[in-house]
Amino acid sequence: MKLTDEQRRILDGARGPFLAKCIRWLVEWGDAMGARRLVPVANTHALVTVPGNLVYGAGEKPLQAAMELLRSACREKVCCLSTAHITFAHQDQYDEIEMPPEQVAAQQEVMQLASEAGFLMTYTCAPYLVGNVPLKGEICAWTESSAVVYANSILGARTTRHGTESAIAAALTGWVPEFGVLLDENRRATLQVDVAAKLSSPTDWGALGYFTGQVAGLEVPVFAAAPRPSQEDAKQLCAALASGGGVTMCHIAGVTPEAPALEDALAAESPARRVTFADQQLRHTYRSLRTHSGEEIDTVILGCPHASLEEIAQIAGYLQGKHIADGVTLWVCTAYSTRAAAQRMGYAATIERAGGYLFCDTCPTNSMRVKAKRIVTPGFKQAHYARGMIGAEVIVDHQEGCLNAALTGRWTDGR
Numbered sequence: 001m002k003l004t005d006e007q008r009r010i011l012d013g014a015r016g017p018f019l020a021k022c023i024r025w026l027v028e029w030g031d032a033m034g035a036r037r038l039v040p041v042a043n044t045h046a047l048v049t050v051p052g053n054l055v056y057g058a059g060e061k062p063l064q065a066a067m068e069l070l071r072s073a074c075r076e077k078v079c080c081l082s083t084a085h086i087t088f089a090h091q092d093q094y095d096e097i098e099m100p101p102e103q104v105a106a107q108q109e110v111m112q113l114a115s116e117a118g119f120l121m122t123y124t125c126a127p128y129l130v131g132n133v134p135l136k137g138e139i140c141a142w143t144e145s146s147a148v149v150y151a152n153s154i155l156g157a158r159t160t161r162h163g164t165e166s167a168i169a170a171a172l173t174g175w176v177p178e179f180g181v182l183l184d185e186n187r188r189a190t191l192q193v194d195v196a197a198k199l200s201s202p203t204d205w206g207a208l209g210y211f212t213g214q215v216a217g218l219e220v221p222v223f224a225a226a227p228r229p230s231q232e233d234a235k236q237l238c239a240a241l242a243s244g245g246g247v248t249m250c251h252i253a254g255v256t257p258e259a260p261a262l263e264d265a266l267a268a269e270s271p272a273r274r275v276t277f278a279d280q281q282l283r284h285t286y287r288s289l290r291t292h293s294g295e296e297i298d299t300v301i302l303g304c305p306h307a308s309l310e311e312i313a314q315i316a317g318y319l320q321g322k323h324i325a326d327g328v329t330l331w332v333c334t335a336y337s338t339r340a341a342a343q344r345m346g347y348a349a350t351i352e353r354a355g356g357y358l359f360c361d362t363c364p365t366n367s368m369r370v371k372a373k374r375i376v377t378p379g380f381k382q383a384h385y386a387r388g389m390i391g392a393e394v395i396v397d398h399q400e401g402c403l404n405a406a407l408t409g410r411w412t413d414g415r
């Protein structure tokens, strides 16, 4: 990879050992991916917390190594807009999930350091809902695969899928290796998905994404004949594309900023592959994430990716004057700032009166503090990961179906 004089000087240690390490990470990653240079980055979304798997069961050494990385990183300052991905829980919710003291201490130290380094304390998997909304063509370095797909496909920004080290390195140095969807030629769609099924809820869009992710793998799909999605539809689509497969971006003809028409997404070439998503595929995709062996449920998880204020308003409207069933926990996951707005609007009080819980800065699966046997959720991504990370049975249904299950303690297929 060809470096500028400034990049070379930093690599040689002119700005200290940690930034030299950051440039080395970026160069080694770029070399492996065939990048020819490092380009300026304007916007990052980074995981500046200690991962749960290091706190629970991995032992003292990996936890100390992660803390050392974050302490070193946070002695520097970010050099572009940088928001923070999720953490474990907001500090006023530690008791709810019985966070162990060593995790509380580690989290509080890292939060303080990250804020001093200039990371904005958004703590969300949906930064585009809380003020990090990059413009078309803006070079970004985002962690959180669902947000990466959203940034590329809905906002027209450009980001590859980042990990903890690379996003922190980008935030502190201001550069990223140029490869993948940062380049025009890699944004062209190669898989055409003809949407014949009727999509009547955000979760139906999630089914489209989950199906397509499995077919596409790492390809760039384009959706032809799809209706215009709402923000919630797009959120579910992008999250499911990234969990069903390894998709980094998609096009929705007429919606994606660089694809006003199908031909633009395909760059006037024929797609290498073409598949149809009809009612049969829709039904099959739902069935693939309904692993339950009975009707009784104990957990409902809404807000994956984090709920918007509009979604919380809908949930509050549905729960007004009702109460969830004994033995059921209802989690509504959202960003702290969205929860603050929901509190001001009275939605939070309505949900809490009904027995639900607005959980912010994280989600139950990632906080790894949930004991659930059977989960109902409208998020294909939540169901996909909850199976492995919590080991629970899962049922995907649209939001109304999930809320009905929360109220009755049982899930039956309403459709």
Ligand code: F3S
Residues within 6 Å of the ligand: 086, 125, 146, 239, 303, 304, 305, 306, 333, 362, 363, 364, 365, 366, 379, 381, 382, 385
């Ligand atoms: Fe966010 Fe948790 Fe889903 S981090 S994307 S709510 S699995």
